[in-house]
Amino acid sequence: MSYDMFCYQCEQTAGGKGCTKIGVCGKTPEIAGLQDLLIYQLKGISFYVKKLIERGEKIDKAIVSFVENSLFTTLTNVNFDADVHVQLLKHSQEIKEKVRNMVGSCSDIPQAASYNLSDTKEDMLKDAKQAGIMFDQSLDPDIRSLRQTILYGLKGISAYGHQARELGYYSDQIDEFYFRGLEATTNDKLTVQDLITMTMRTGEMSVAVIQKLDEANTTIYKNPVPQKVNINVKKGPFIIVSGHDLKDLEMILEQTEGKGINIYTHGEMLPCHGYPELKKYKHLVGNFGGAWQDQQKEFDSIPGCIVMTTNCLMKPRESYKDRIFSTNVVGWDGVKHIKKNIDGKKDFSEVINKALELGGFAEDQTPKEILVGFGHHATLSYAGKIVDAVKSGKLRHFFLIGGCDGARPGRNYYTEFAKRVPKDCIILTLACGKYRFNKLDFGELDGLPRLLDIGQCNDAYSAVKIALALADAFDTDINSLPLSIILSWYEQKAVADLLALLSLNVKGIYLGPVLPAFLSPTVLQYLVDNFCLTPISTPEKDLESCLEQDVK
Template identity: 45%
Template structure:
């Protein structure tokens, strides 16, 4: 029997081989297949876009659409099949408009008719946009559709594609804040086109993987600039994890502009605003601290939301990925926006030019809801992004030279359901008292409530922020290399023990590989989409490692291995 779907893009994929009936993430088969078809059609836009640019035909809105559509396909972002039908329709409309202008320009330049539809992904059109019609085509274009494809070629193509998905998320966040880089959008199309090129060898695709990492680093820098230029540099902040009297709105995901506009619209309304999951680090931005109703953080990492959303009682706004299968008890209070989507949840449309999104529906609903139920009554610290850490670089260098700090351990990345992720809590507790943990992403929820103390006033857990803020960790390592006057960051007393789950973590990994970072431990498992030969290349060239036992890994890291 043919599988209902195939997806192996996340760390929790079934048996570490692939989900074939329903995603472990909760993604149903129809959504998985529609996502496959959407990516297929985005390659069609890339086919015409890369050729059109050579003739001076550039559709920047379409270029951005490609990134936004890729963002919608990352793990836990959008489970709404109707939204993907709309994405597919728009992809075809944009592709055809680009094709028509490119062919007209070609004829104008050469004096001869320029016709044809190109390969199937560049010309296929459905008989209708009925979901059954689209799903029939989708089954022909998925990851495993070509059973004869060399597994190493498939592996590298998917590694590039998943890196592009993560990069697209960062780009979309930056563009929302009016920080743009058209070269990044063009690069995405060039790489999508490359994944259709049967002439490219394993060696050439490997080079493109590292090029994807290079451009991913550029995308992370763009987002860092967008966030800090708009909201200031994060500063060390004690965040309350309890609740206040009064109704509330809970904001999850990553998009800071959505939070900003919601805070503005709830000012003076009597409604408190709380962060959840990856939105926690927003508490550290100076621009948000002026709002007295910005109440604190509620709950923990993404996979606990079914219980935490229940007890919150008020509306929940999902601004990006990190949605799990919703319970009926709170589905009526669940709102999505941006590229996020969930069937049955109310979707807040994109903002019109010069206007804010309209969050009035959430605000009015919140006023009718009970107060949030408290989960805990403690504070935690965030806000140790690059600007803060680099401001204390002198003290950090002195502490290292004095032997007070023996090693930094980068434990950024993602949290997840697997019990094996207890490893990261145990590592944090086992590391000697003269080590400092550098983190970003929701992996920190495995250890950010531990009392690990300080070293000469420097907290032993330095939380740089969201996975979107991984650039801070990279800049910190580069700045320490300058401070210690070493040419190679691998000579620094820094170890990398990374947890991954979805595609934004993939692009961070590729950026680290591009920078030549070696001896990265990646867990809980290596990606299922990496073939044995591709893994061998990464092990040979970069000493990429899987995690082992806590005791063995801590001992190895302390020894510089």
């Protein structure tokens, strides 16, 4: 069964308008259709659950987890396994029928709520047409734009919420918002202004969820500390752990201790080296490779194993398909998946045995180190020194250069920008966008490293906390600080991060490499008028504009 897909949720969408034949990410029309229908089901469930919330009824956390994980499953580069999607769809119908019966009769039911799932995958794909983004051609483009922005923000929130929940942390407020936000995307009574309000509310919930995840990570694994990380390889068997999930890394470290296996982080796992409760494992020896989009080349025929814990999975080449494993919501047809046991733990013995069988790297490379671990706790321990450096004129400006990386031509903008930052300025960075420049030597400024790696994409909270603390120190607000934010985006977690910053009234953000295709001209103009959101131009011009603000 063929499905006429349309997807524009990521930055690399075809032609900057939308993928219609196959996703640039590798998503097939079949997967696109099943994902569209799964989101449609979640919207239908949310219509009923919102009514239960308004009655004051407590919502089963199993339903929350299902919605959260299903949203996360449809995020870019997460799951490409059709069977997984069919099972999720069948479960969604069971939940829908349950909450529908709990609500009883009601009026103004949207089609997503009244729809009942078909029995076969072929019929599901036929039904998926009505769930498509562009199905209702008469829908106001600004309404569609805002509905999609809310949805993509929710997808980003779900990724962070999933990580926090895996560690036993969650928020009832955020849990309820999944349903309120999804219901808003089906409610024809809501105006453009109503949806703008809901979009900003999505940003507030993004702040709340990254704060909750920070609490989980720093409570369980302690506050990150500055740590040098080897980016070259060591002799011996190895496992590369990619994604974002600290708990999975911890389980792998525990199960490989004393077995002669080296553990490397990859991609967004790099910041894990700064957490005391993870870096204590001596066989956590370094970081392998660069950002997610280089994985096919970097993993090609390597003599070791890879575990993908969250998003950023690309189509595995045959040369390593037998040695890459997925877990959590990640999946690809034919890739071995590591599930939870009844006790909630995971058995990585198959990965371990495969790594030992492959034998690993034949010899050590000369060590080369980079510095990580400058979360809000570590960075603010230097607050007094930073304030003195600013007041004395030694430190002129801060640049937060970070976000999602990607393969689109033009992303060398971020490398060039970082290289051009004057030596009397400090660069803060986070997420995989850092790989564009984090192996360069920026030196020091008054005893401080000029490049401070704050952490993962979810550590946007660290950046905000640092900025707020500095604003307090200078008795001003964030927008009056000598601080510029140069943001790169790729997928929906970056959407959540951007909405988080906007909800905090952070203005003057430079966004690139291109603007989101799902922003209508009117919605984009609103962001420009109210938040001075600026598309990137050239490193020279944008850098000059940022530094001009200090003169004013």
